[in-house]
Amino acid sequence: MPPGPFRWPLIGNTLQVPQVHPWLTYSRWARVYGDIFYLDALGQHIIVINSARVARELLDRRSSIYSGRPHLVWGDRMLIMQPYGDELRQQRRLISQTLSTSTIGQYYDIQEAAARRLVLGVIDNPSSLEGQIKTNIASIIMLVVYGYTVKGTEDMFAERAIQVVDNLSLAATPGICAIKYVPSWMPGISSLKTAKAWRKLLHTTNGMTAPCILSGVINHAACLQENGTAHLPNLCASVLSDAEGKATLQLEESLKWVAFSVLTGGLDTNISTIISFILAMLRFPDVQKKAQAEIDAVVGSERLPQISDRPSLPYIRSVIAETYRWLPATPLSVPHALDEDDIYDGSFLPKGSIIMPNVWHMLHDPNIYPEPDAFKPERYGGSDIEMKKVTDIAFGFGRRACPGFYFAQGTIFSIVVTVLATCDIVPIVDNHGREIIPDVRYSTKIILCPEDVKCTFRPRSEQAKLALVDTCSD
C-alpha cells in the first residue's frame, strides 16, 4: 500500500478523516507522505493523489480502470455518479453533441445576454448579487438544454431547479461521509443523514418529485418545440430531432437525466467561480484595475465586450485561470473509483479503492505556485500553456473530465468581462462609511463557494450603464 497516517485496528483512519475542509488536512499530510497516500475507512480503501503528475499517470494514462465512481447512498441515474459503462458513454455523447468546441459558438449570444442582465440587475439592486448570479446562470443552462426561457428571478422551473441543486450540494460533502456502507452511528458521519435527507428532498421539492419537475420542464420544452416557440438549438431538441420521431423510451429517460446532469454540473460550479472572482476583485483591487485597463485598450468604451474578444484579452484569461486556481470550485474534484487491482511505483492499489484527487493541493503547492494564497494573474506570464495546466486539473481527469468545459468558458468569460468593462466592483460600507472587505470564508461542501460576499457594482460611466440598458431591453 502507499504510505499514510497510522491506521487503528478495525477502524483504520476513520476517526482521523477530517469533516471540515478535508483538502487542507490532506495537503498537510501530503507534505509528510508525498504525492500519493493511503487511508482506510472501515475497510474502504481511499487513495489521495496530491500531484498533477500522479493524477495524469493514473487517471489519464490508465483511464480504462480509473474511471468508475464510488457507490453513494444517493445518486440514482445522474451521469456524474454513474459507474463507467454504456449508459455513461451514451449520456456523455448526448452532451458532447451539443456542447463541443464546434457547436459552442451558437450559444454565445445567450451567454452574453445573461451576463448583461446579471450586471444590470446588480447595479440596480446590489443585495440581489447572489440571486442574480444564480438566476442568470440557470437561465443560460435552461435555454441551452431545454430551449426554455427563464422569466425573471421568480420563475417556477428555475427556482425548483436551483432548489434541487442546492439540496444535492448539501448532501455531497467531500470525504468519505456519504459512502453507502459507513454506518450512520460512526462519529462525524452526520452527512450520511444529510445524504438520506437529500434523497428524500430530491424526490419531493415543493411537493413535486424531482423527476416530475424535470419531466415538467421537458414536457414544457416539448410543447415549446411543437408550437415553434422554443429557443433553438437546444440539447433536448437536437437529440429528439436526431431520433426523427423514433426516440425510444430508453433514450427519453437518458435525455431526462442528461439534461438534469448538465443543470447540476453547470449551476453551482459556475456560481462558485463567479463569486470567487468577485471576492478576488474586492481583495485585490490592483488586479481589477489592470484587467479593466486591458479591456479599455482592446475593446474601448464604444461597445460592450463579446466572447469573441477572448483571444485578444490575455490578462482577462489569466484572471479567470487564477480564479480557478485560487479557489477551485471542486477542491477534491469528484472522486473516481478503481475498477481493477493496480500497481503504481511499487505500491499495491486495490480494486474498489476510492481515488481522491486533491485538486486544492495541486493548485496550492508553493513549489509550483509560489505564494499560493495571493491572487496573481501575472504568474502565467500571459501563457495559455501555463493557464491550461490549471484548467487541466480544475476540470477533472481522464474519461470523467468535465464535459461542460467549453460551455463554462463562455459563461465565465462573458460575465467577468462584462462586469469589468462596465463597472467597478467595490466593497459595501458600514454605518461609519468604512469599507467592508469580505474574508475568504467557505463551508465544507463538494462545491467550494465563498460565503458572505457583498459588493456594489458601480457603473464606470453613464454610457456603460446605458449600453447595458439598451441591450437588455432589446
Ligand code: HEM
Ligand atoms: C467552472 C465551471 C466548472 C467546473 C470547475 C467543473 C468541474 C468539474 C469537475 C472537477 C468534474 C469531475 C471530473 C472528474 O471526475 O475527474 C466535472 C464533471 C462534470 N461536469 Fe463540470 N465543471 C464546470 C462546469 C460544468 C458545466 C457548465 C457543465 C454543463 C454541461 C458541467 C457538467 C459536468 C458533468 C455532467 C460532469 C460529470 C462527468 C462524468 O461524471 O463523467 N460542468 N466538472
